[in-house]
Amino acid sequence: MPHYQSWEEFSRAAEKLYLTDPMKVRVVLKYRHCDGNLSMKVTDDAVCLQYKTDQAQDVKKIEKLQGKLMRFMVSKETHSMTMETD
Amino acid sequence: MVLLENDSFLTELTRLFQKCRTTGTVYITLKKYDGRTKPVPRKGNPETFEPVDNKCLIRATDGKKKISTVVSTKEVIKFQMAYSNLLRAHMDGLKKKDKKSKSKKTKATQTVEKPSVHLSPVANTPSVGWALHVAAGTSSVDTRGLEVAKGLFQQDTLHTGRARIFI
Numbered sequence: 001m002p003h004y005q006s007w008e009e010f011s012r013a014a015e016k017l018y019l020t021d022p023m024k025v026r027v028v029l030k031y032r033h034c035d036g037n038l039s040m041k042v043t044d045d046a047v048c049l050q051y052k053t054d055q056a057q058d059v060k061k062i063e064k065l066q067g068k069l070m071r072f073m074v075s076k077e078t079h080s081m082t083m084e085t086d
Numbered sequence: 087m088v089l090l091e092n093d094s095f096l097t098e099l100t101r102l103f104q105k106c107r108t109t110g111t112v113y114i115t116l117k118k119y120d121g122r123t124k125p126v127p128r129k130g131n132p133e134t135f136e137p138v139d140n141k142c143l144i145r146a147t148d149g150k151k152k153i154s155t156v157v158s159t160k161e162v163i164k165f166q167m168a169y170s171n172l173l174r175a176h177m178d179g180l181k182k183k184d185k186k187s188k189s190k191k192t193k194a195t196q197t198v199e200k201p202s203v204h205l206s207p208v209a210n211t212p213s214v215g216w217a218l219h220v221a222a223g224t225s226s227v228d229t230r231g232l233e234v235a236k237g238l239f240q241q242d243t244l245h246t247g248r249a250r251i252f253i
Contacts, residue, residue, distance in 0.1 A: 022118045023118055023120065025117075025118070026115055026116065026117040027115065027116040027117070028113065028114070028115050028116075029112075029113070029114040029115075029116075030111055030112070030113050030114075031103075031106075031111065031112045031114075031176075031177055032106075032110075032111045032112075033103075033106060033107045033108075033112075033176075033177075033179040034106075034107070034108060034109050034110070034179075036179045036180050036181065037180070038177060038180060053180070054180055054181050055180055055181055055182075055183060056178070056180040056181060056182045056183070057182075057183060058180070059173065059174060059177045059178075059180060060174065062173075063170050063173045063174060063177075064170075066116060066169075066173075067166045067169070067170055069116060070116060070142055070144075070157070070162060070166055070169075071162060071166070073116070073117075073118040073119075073141075073142035074140050074141060074142050074157060074158060074159045074162045075140070075159065076139050076140060076159075
């Protein structure tokens with residue numbers, strides 16, 4: 001259940017996990033305004049990847065990754081799907 | 087669990103964020119959805135169900151109230167834009183990193199002080215000499231760094247910042 005310190009690593013691991021089994025993977029976002037922190041979890045119920053932050057600059061990164069995964073989910077799945085690199 | 091249309095979901099999600107500003111958490115879950123409306127049968131009749139490939143399920147809760155919506159390929163562009171704006175607008179309680187950008191700015195604006203150089207004749211020397219006064223703020227400038235003709239340059243005591251040039 002690794003907690004990632006680096007956004008780059010988390011982002012790559014999350015995409016990789018999703019592509020191994022799209023139907024099993026879920027993405028959870030947890031936001032606490034009163035504590036000022038945000039956490040993102042990507043799991044397939046066997047492996048769990050997490051990233052926590054309290055930095056405003058990470059909001060954009062998290063929101064972009066969510067959008068990317070959302071688009072993967074609604075697109076017609078093909079094995080030769082190319083991953084965009086930010 | 088309330089299943090809503092995309093627009094109503096976004097409105098309700100805004101309300102959730104506003105409600106949880108002083109206390110509480112907002113949980114958002116994203117998952118690929120194959121369109122099934124019936125639970126998976128344990129055994130018996132084989133599934134006559136055709137899974138679709140182009141939908142995803144979005145759920146949100148504050149621990150008490152639950153809302154959800156289904157997004158398909160046709161709606162995803164519009165939904166994703168509105169969703170991103172919503173997140174960015176509401177997740178503003180986090181720390182901003184100004185320290186780094188501030189220190190970068192001050193470094194860039196620092197300019198090297200130009201040393202002032204004064205050349206004046208010195209009368210109380212056996213031979214006609216010139217005193218080269220160099221001042222650069224609080225620091226003394228090494229006279230060797232100046233572009234003066236070689237051989238004709240003679241240093242005085244460096245800490246006074248004076249140098250004598252014999253012409």
